[in-house]
């Protein structure tokens with residue numbers, strides 16, 4: 399059967415960092431390759447292509463996800479935010495600022511994934527989601543260092559910038575808390 | 582990766598209709614897409630079932646839960662009701678994978694994820710599970726993380742799911758829709774031991790669709806614990822889901838299931854039987870653990886799992902006893 403060897407294509411729509419795109423993709427294409435190759439958004443990185451490193455983490459319909467394991471065709475109609483979309487009106491997000499301030503990176507390869515992941519960590523904590531180290535599953539979680547390490551464990555850093563990453567996330571968490579209190 | 586046709590099903594009926602020979606259902610894809618990329622799975626068609634109208638968690642009047650197969654692992658663990666009523670289930674889900682994988686992964690896909698045996702995942706290596714009759718290199722090779730219980734000459738793989746271990750301890754049932762209509766399968770019977778047919782992980786037939794998981798009420802203290810090679814984001818070496826009810830110093834009810842030790846979640850029925858009605862003290866926990874693990878047949882490099890499993894049973898029951 400020669401149909402087995404013939405690539406299959408599909409038309410999909412994606413809203414990426416606020417802009418709508420209509421694309422024709424190979425059904426085999428990952429969301430990561432689609433972002434990088436078709437849309438030229440090379441911020442999201444490919445570290446392992448197996449879900450093991452987190453370098454490809456993006457926000458998919460508001461939740462962090464490994465773009466390397468997501469088939470683009472399966473996310474037709476989705477809203478995607480990549481590292482390129484974290485800044486607002488030309489200003490870095492408080493989390494991005496905190497990464498710079500606390501040396502949350504060295505080579506920077508894992509950073510786009512770390513930033514997207516940490517953005518979602520703040521949101522998940524806000525919504526009261528527990529983690530594997532949360533002792534009381536029904537209490538509101540507090541993002542201390544143990545919680546941050548556990549929640550960020552899907553993002554590896556070959557440079558070992560973890561100390562700075564934890565500090566940056568902790569600071570951003572504190573800022574969101576005070577913002578929330580003020581609001 | 583081999584080209585494939587992609588279809589998105591909007592109902593269980595449609596999913597079954599779209600599923601033909603050589604097709605696979607697609608949940609979050611976190612295991613299937615990975616295996617396709619590795620050349621281990623080569624479906625000609627994917628039927629996406631991640632958006633079927635079974636993405637809800639229902640708490641029924643009797644305290645049982647009906648969890649739709651398309652519920653994501655994150656939503657299951659974050660659900661307030663689940664956290665309050667079945668804490669060990671939330672803990673087991675949270676102990677698995679990473680935050681970003683749990684957002685994609687579904688309950689149905691989690692149950693049917695394949696073994697992490699490295700030979701199974703390498704399409705160039707022999708493996709009875711992948712290609713029947715080619716042999717099991719793990720038996721003499723890399724098996725430090727493989728089975729100590731219920732394995733066979735043909736296969737020594739383990740089932741990797743954390744969630745399934747908790748569901749085994751909870752006496753959950755799986756709702757399945759197949760060619761012959763609907764049926765339920767006790768979760769404890771869903772996964773098989775390898776025997777001489779390691780190709781099959783479960784008792785399901787091709788085209789069988791998991792639609793939901795039903796979990797009976799739980800009103801006794803419970804806990805999931807997992808031992809792994811690093812603090813987080815790694816599969817279990819050994820894990821335990823346990824629940825214990827003590828009254829007047831005597832064990833009234835106990836459930837124990839182990840992960841990382843067999844081709845399926847291992848419900849420790851022998852240990853449970855030894856404990857029911859026994860004094861809730863360390864020596865009894867130890868005796869019960871040993872009764873269960875007497876059946877263990879460790880391989881050259883995984884004998885460490887036997888004392889690990891024993892200590893995990895004793896420690897977890899002791900802790901639960903103090904809370905009971």
Ligand SMILES: Cc1cc2nc3c(=O)[nH]c(=O)nc-3n(C[C@H](O)[C@H](O)[C@H](O)COP(=O)(O)OP(=O)(O)OC[C@H]3O[C@@H](n4cnc5c(N)ncnc54)[C@H](O)[C@@H]3O)c2cc1C
Nearest residue numbers: 449608609610611612613677678687689690691742743791
């Ligand atoms: C790096 C990494 C680390 C991980 N660590 C852990 C861990 O520590 N603990 C753990 O438990 N898991 C772990 N996982 C595995 C993860 O939990 C599973 O990949 C996930 O739960 C599978 O769900 P899915 O929806 O993505 O399934 P898919 O990949 O979409 O599907 C898996 C299988 O289930 C079938 N299927 C899916 N839905 C249905 C349905 N409704 N009915 C019938 N068949 C169906 C598919 O055809 C396929 O065969 C890890 C995965 C990765 C990549």
Ligand code: SF4
Nearest residue numbers: 698708717736737738
């Ligand atoms: S243990 Fe099972 S999965 Fe692993 S190589 Fe042997 S047959 Fe294959």
Ligand code: FES
Nearest residue numbers: 445446447452466
């Ligand atoms: S590239 Fe996606 S997790 Fe590594």
Ligand code: FES
Nearest residue numbers: 504506555556557
């Ligand atoms: S900064 Fe280099 S990999 Fe993380």
